[in-house]
Amino acid sequence: xxxxxxxxxxxxxxxxxxxxxxxxxxxxxxxxxxxxxxxxxxxxxxxxxxxxxxxxxxxxxxxxxxxxxxxxxxxxxxxxxxxxxxxxxxxxxxxxxxxxxxxxxxxxxxxxxxxxxxxxxxxxxxxxxxxxxxxxxxxxxxxxxxxxxxxxxxxxxxxxxxxxxxxxxxxxxxxxxxxxxxxxxxxx
Amino acid sequence: xxxxxxxxxxxxxxxxxxxxxxxxxxxxxxxxxxxxxxxxxxxxxxxxxxxxxxxxxxxxxxxxxxxxxxxxxxxxxxxxxxxxxxxxxxxxxxx
Numbered sequence: 001x002x003x004x005x006x007x008x009x010x011x012x013x014x015x016x017x018x019x020x021x022x023x024x025x026x027x028x029x030x031x032x033x034x035x036x037x038x039x040x041x042x043x044x045x046x047x048x049x050x051x052x053x054x055x056x057x058x059x060x061x062x063x064x065x066x067x068x069x070x071x072x073x074x075x076x077x078x079x080x081x082x083x084x085x086x087x088x089x090x091x092x093x094x095x096x097x098x099x100x101x102x103x104x105x106x107x108x109x110x111x112x113x114x115x116x117x118x119x120x121x122x123x124x125x126x127x128x129x130x131x132x133x134x135x136x137x138x139x140x141x142x143x144x145x146x147x148x149x150x151x152x153x154x155x156x157x158x159x160x161x162x163x164x165x166x167x168x169x170x171x172x173x174x175x176x177x178x179x180x181x182x183x184x185x186x187x188x
Numbered sequence: 189x190x191x192x193x194x195x196x197x198x199x200x201x202x203x204x205x206x207x208x209x210x211x212x213x214x215x216x217x218x219x220x221x222x223x224x225x226x227x228x229x230x231x232x233x234x235x236x237x238x239x240x241x242x243x244x245x246x247x248x249x250x251x252x253x254x255x256x257x258x259x260x261x262x263x264x265x266x267x268x269x270x271x272x273x274x275x276x277x278x279x280x281x282x283x
Contacts, residue, residue, distance in 0.1 A: 010191050010194055010238060011235070011239065013198075014231070017201075017202075021201065021205060025205070036214060037211075040221045041208060041209070041217075043221050047224060047225055047251075050251070051232060054232050054247065059244075063247065063250065066251050066254050067254055070225070070254055070255070071258050074258050074261070075261040079265075081265075082265060
């Protein structure tokens with residue numbers, strides 16, 4: 001039991017440290033003018049947030065963040081830099097007060113919006129009271145899939161999943177066409 | 189034991205982060221990202237054992253693979269200045 005308590009404390013500590021890493025990264029990304037360095041920093045940013053998702057038990061989200069944010073996005077950004085430039089122009093004005101104000105007001109509104117949400121891991125949260133019990137109880141029998149997550153994704157939400165796959169496939173073809181066209185032009 | 193390991197990993201993460209932010213050359217930053225990815229893998233693995241769920245180990249393995257592919261893409265970009273070129277043909281032409 002004491003070991004569990006120690007684990008909780010360390011988890012909170014890890015959360016705090018990772019969140020401050022995120023803040024440091026965000027400021028660094030804003031301040032740097034070398035876009036290659038910015039791409040590297042955003043890769044680290046994705047890795048940190050994937051670590052945060054794992055500590056919050058959202059393992060599937062963490063998978064997606066690491067693969068898309070840390071892997072594919074970094075490569076796509078580098079490909080963009082290859083086609084354009086890796087130096088950012090100097091900003092026009094020193095400090096623009098209205099955009100800053102708008103950002104602060106939007107952020108405050110978003111934080112205010114989260115106050116009504118159920119607390120993290122609350123078993124009485126609406127999402128746990130709706131159909132989740134039925135899926136857990138009847139899912140394996142009704143669909144014949146032993147894994148509940150797979151049963152929901154591939155059977156209960158199969159049309160939704162098929163639409164998602166179509167979108168991802170189309171996006172993949174688009175990216176391959178863009179990259180392939182670039183290399184062919186260079187050879188001529 | 190795991191607590192000490194977690195703390196040590198967090199400290200090395202901070203060190204890699206400093207190198208990524210300050211790093212005078214591009215290679216410092218690439219190396220920092222690679223090191224940071226390794227630290228994330230280690231952190232997830234240690235956290236899994238710390239909270240009594242060693243099945244997190246699979247996830248850290250996937251992270252290791254992604255980190256590897258990402259670093260190779262970055263280095264290819266640095267060498268050829270392009271990701272669409274087939275590496276083997278071009279390296280002969282360049283040399």
